[in-house]
Amino acid sequence: xxxxxxxxxxxxxxxxxxxxxxxxxxxxxxxxxxxxxxxxxxxxxxxxxxxxxxxxxxxxxxxxxxxxxxxxxxxxxxxxxxxxxxxxxxxxxxxxxxxxxxxxxxxxxxxxxxxxxxxxxxxxxxx
Numbered sequence: 001x002x003x004x005x006x007x008x009x010x011x012x013x014x015x016x017x018x019x020x021x022x023x024x025x026x027x028x029x030x031x032x033x034x035x036x037x038x039x040x041x042x043x044x045x046x047x048x049x050x051x052x053x054x055x056x057x058x059x060x061x062x063x064x065x066x067x068x069x070x071x072x073x074x075x076x077x078x079x080x081x082x083x084x085x086x087x088x089x090x091x092x093x094x095x096x097x098x099x100x101x102x103x104x105x106x107x108x109x110x111x112x113x114x115x116x117x118x119x120x121x122x123x124x125x126x127x
Contacts, residue, residue, distance in 0.1 A: 082089050
């Protein structure tokens with residue numbers, strides 16, 4: 001018995017159309033996803049370039065400031081600054097300098113205390 005179109009179900013008639021629609025939807029979605037992913041990669045690349053440029057500028061500034069600090073710590077610069085500000089600072093006299101001996105590791109704590117007292121002065125040691 002031959003079948004005609006009226007007796008066929010709607011699912012059979014629209015099945016190929018639904019398959020084609022789903023296939024087009026998948027291909028179109030994949031294309032949109034691909035373009036979005038490429039745009040994101042481009043955006044991240046631009047961010048990286050911007051940050052690398054900023055990092056290079058900061059490194060250059062750090063180097064410049066490091067050199068400036070080295071110059072400012074030099075004795076010649078400090079002496080010139082003292083003269084320009086008229087602070088009246090001079091080198092200490094030899095009798096104003098105290099030289100402390102290094103403590104020995106084998107001595108007792110009481111002996112170590114006595115080592116740091118000025119010349120000729122001794123503190124009483126309580127035992």
